[in-house]
Amino acid sequence: MPVPRPRIVKETRRPVAEVEPPSACLVRPHEWLSEESRSEFESALRSGRPLPLYISEKAERKIREHALKYAPRRLEVMGFLLGEVSSWGGVTYAIVRDVGTTELRSSSSKVRFDPEAFPKLFHELDGSGFDYVLVGWYHSHPGHTCFLSRTDLDTQRTMFDQPYHSALVIDPINRDIKTFRLAGDSYEEVPFALFPSAEVEAERRPRRRKLKIEPATMG
Numbered sequence: 001m002p003v004p005r006p007r008i009v010k011e012t013r014r015p016v017a018e019v020e021p022p023s024a025c026l027v028r029p030h031e032w033l034s035e036e037s038r039s040e041f042e043s044a045l046r047s048g049r050p051l052p053l054y055i056s057e058k059a060e061r062k063i064r065e066h067a068l069k070y071a072p073r074r075l076e077v078m079g080f081l082l083g084e085v086s087s088w089g090g091v092t093y094a095i096v097r098d099v100g101t102t103e104l105r106s107s108s109s110k111v112r113f114d115p116e117a118f119p120k121l122f123h124e125l126d127g128s129g130f131d132y133v134l135v136g137w138y139h140s141h142p143g144h145t146c147f148l149s150r151t152d153l154d155t156q157r158t159m160f161d162q163p164y165h166s167a168l169v170i171d172p173i174n175r176d177i178k179t180f181r182l183a184g185d186s187y188e189e190v191p192f193a194l195f196p197s198a199e200v201e202a203e204r205r206p207r208r209r210k211l212k213i214e215p216a217t218m219g
């Protein structure tokens, strides 16, 4: 699905703040992780270092429900991962607080945003009161497992080439989910953790004066 590079009208460039990631006792693995992904998650957690990616339960639910809604017709869905990039102990990690999507043109093996829908998407994001950074994208592979196709990889290279940019792929039929990042000429799976939105927001809010957190209204 080669997509035109969107004009990010509201991406905030700001220095990476030193913020502790969601604590190990609050985070959990996704229920759909394969045995292998789950053991990667556990060893990453045991290392005591920040995981590459943390996803709020609210964002995860939106992604899963989006993918499941179109699964009966075997249609792919996609959207953006929105959140922030922070650093802790010299390790940079990304937090996904919410997702944004818009009208899609999709089939069972291709999906793209309707180009005319971009202005609408970014208008909605502007109105969300949420000072976000685009930290990656998600899309579904209904029934064909989680990996990056050649076009997915092209999308990643074109639009998401920063070290903190992730690609989340969810297969709502096989109940599988994986997150990937670019690695050299190819890509690699990276572990991610889910965190409960409310507790972690309460912990992080006082430290981040600039971050306004309000429920986003994008679909």
Ligand SMILES: [Zn+2]
Pocket: 139, 140, 141, 147, 148, 149, 152
């Ligand atoms: Zn794909």
